[in-house]
Amino acid sequence: MNHDIADIALADTGDLRIEWAARRMPVLAAIRERFEAEQPLAGYRIGACMHVTTETATLMHTLVAGGAEVALCASNPLSTQDDVAASLVRSGIPTFAVRGESADDFYSHINAVLDTNPHMVFDDGADMTTVLHRERADQDVLGGMEETTTGVIRLKAMAEDDVLRYPVVAVNDSDTKHLFDNRHGTGQSSLDGILRAANILFAGKRVVVAGYGDCGWGIATRAKGLGADVIVTEIDPIRAVSAAMEGHRVMSGIEAAKVGEVFITATGNMHVFRAEHFAAMPDGAIVANAGHFDVELDLVALDDMATSRRQIRDNLEEFVLPDGRRILVVAEGRLVNLGAAEGHPADVMDMSFADQALAAEWIVQNADHLRPQVYKLPDELDQQVASLKLEAMGGQLEQLTPEQADYLASWQHGT
Numbered sequence: 001m002n003h004d005i006a007d008i009a010l011a012d013t014g015d016l017r018i019e020w021a022a023r024r025m026p027v028l029a030a031i032r033e034r035f036e037a038e039q040p041l042a043g044y045r046i047g048a049c050m051h052v053t054t055e056t057a058t059l060m061h062t063l064v065a066g067g068a069e070v071a072l073c074a075s076n077p078l079s080t081q082d083d084v085a086a087s088l089v090r091s092g093i094p095t096f097a098v099r100g101e102s103a104d105d106f107y108s109h110i111n112a113v114l115d116t117n118p119h120m121v122f123d124d125g126a127d128m129t130t131v132l133h134r135e136r137a138d139q140d141v142l143g144g145m146e147e148t149t150t151g152v153i154r155l156k157a158m159a160e161d162d163v164l165r166y167p168v169v170a171v172n173d174s175d176t177k178h179l180f181d182n183r184h185g186t187g188q189s190s191l192d193g194i195l196r197a198a199n200i201l202f203a204g205k206r207v208v209v210a211g212y213g214d215c216g217w218g219i220a221t222r223a224k225g226l227g228a229d230v231i232v233t234e235i236d237p238i239r240a241v242s243a244a245m246e247g248h249r250v251m252s253g254i255e256a257a258k259v260g261e262v263f264i265t266a267t268g269n270m271h272v273f274r275a276e277h278f279a280a281m282p283d284g285a286i287v288a289n290a291g292h293f294d295v296e297l298d299l300v301a302l303d304d305m306a307t308s309r310r311q312i313r314d315n316l317e318e319f320v321l322p323d324g325r326r327i328l329v330v331a332e333g334r335l336v337n338l339g340a341a342e343g344h345p346a347d348v349m350d351m352s353f354a355d356q357a358l359a360a361e362w363i364v365q366n367a368d369h370l371r372p373q374v375y376k377l378p379d380e381l382d383q384q385v386a387s388l389k390l391e392a393m394g395g396q397l398e399q400l401t402p403e404q405a406d407y408l409a410s411w412q413h414g415t
């Protein structure tokens with residue numbers, strides 16, 4: 001099912017919400033203005049597999065302004081905002097996505113986008129890339145963009161195995177992406193998702209954050225800011241020490257399970273909380289996942305352990321264990337910020353999606369010499385995006401004096 005026939009009321013709501021997001025994306029707006037004048041993507045078809053949100057819609061409109069023909073599907077069955085999909089369809093962008101779609105529909109929607117024969121693909125989690133490599137190996141693609149950590153890990157594994165067929169820009173690896181989107185975007189919006197689903201007070205709660213990468217840092221920092229007592233679990237000693245020096249307690253998963261009240265995974269790994277952890281959690285424990293795939297919480301094990309389950313609030317399901325303890329799962333264990341809230345605020349997606357738009361232009365400009373490997377966006381473009389964002393935020397950069405520039409470039413100085 002898709003939004004072929006746009007629902008008028010839905011599309012109207014989508015239009016307004018997209019306008020609201022676009023207003024808070026000044027960097028992307030500047031790129032859109034230039035794209036309109038220069039048409040760098042004219043003649044190119046783009047297939048995108050991304051969360052169908054107001055910010056993604058703003059990116060799609062930017063690509064169209066640059067001359068591209070665009071088709072979109074969802075990168076997660078629960079992250080589609082149906083009003084946005086309806087608005088996009090009405091604006092002439094084929095969008096194949098419905099919130100809550102089945103796994104079969106999810107993949108048929110990816111295939112529907114690939115049927116448009118895109119020159120470039122925008123992916124978030126590498127699902128479209130995987131379909132292109134497994135099932136549509138004869139389809140030629142000029143290049144791709146990847147939005148998230150988990151997708152980049154998958155692509156690097158493909159490049160390592162020599163199976164990657166075209167160049168891909170790891171947009172996630174740009175500083176203007178992961179240092180802001182993963183930290184501030186996921187940090188704030190994951191808590192937003194839990195708040196909307198459960199309406200709890202974070203102050204005074206013992207909040208367990210599994211994984212202290214960029215997303216985990218953001219979640220832990222924001223939870224601490226709301227007055228939570230944060231406990232971090234990590235497998236990497238450096239990140240674990242970093243959490244400890246930020247004032248968080250660091251524990252093994254099983255010890256944290258015994259004392260935590262809210263649990264949030266952000267590892268990119270599977271079964272971080274599983275049967276042994278659910279068995280140790282106190283009554284009323286809330287568990288949520290911010291990682292890309294819904295594999296971080298072993299919900300099959302939880303279902304096996306439970307004597308009953310019921311939907312107690314929107315996006316909040318209660319599992320009752322044989323001894324009467326209740327475990328509450330937010331948004332089916334899928335990306336909590338997109339499943340139970342609206343995803344990252346536009347202010348931060350501004351930079352991530354500016355990187356995406358510039359990456360597409362960069363692929364077009366460099367197509368003749370790029371190889372089938374994973375590229376980072378050039379540092380100048382990363383810096384350009386940061387400069388534009390700083391300017392939009394009213395900040396000013398200090399400038400080096402010629403004397404300072406010489407000093408920094410020289411090794412012939414000392415005490």
Ligand SMILES: NC(=O)c1ccc[n+]([C@@H]2O[C@H](COP(=O)([O-])OP(=O)(O)OC[C@H]3O[C@@H](n4cnc5c(N)ncnc54)[C@H](O)[C@@H]3O)[C@@H](O)[C@H]2O)c1
Pocket residue numbers: 148149150151178181182186210211212213214215216233234235236239266267268269272290291292293335336337338344
């Ligand atoms: N929800 C969103 O909107 C959103 C946004 C950006 C990224 N993501 C996803 O979130 C996940 C994390 O992204 P990131 O950029 O923080 O990645 P990252 O690689 O920077 O951090 C992941 C951390 O988890 C740790 N880890 C791995 N297995 C663990 C385990 N079993 N127990 C405890 N810690 C473990 C790793 O050591 C690492 O420090 C990825 O799946 C990414 O794609 C989601």
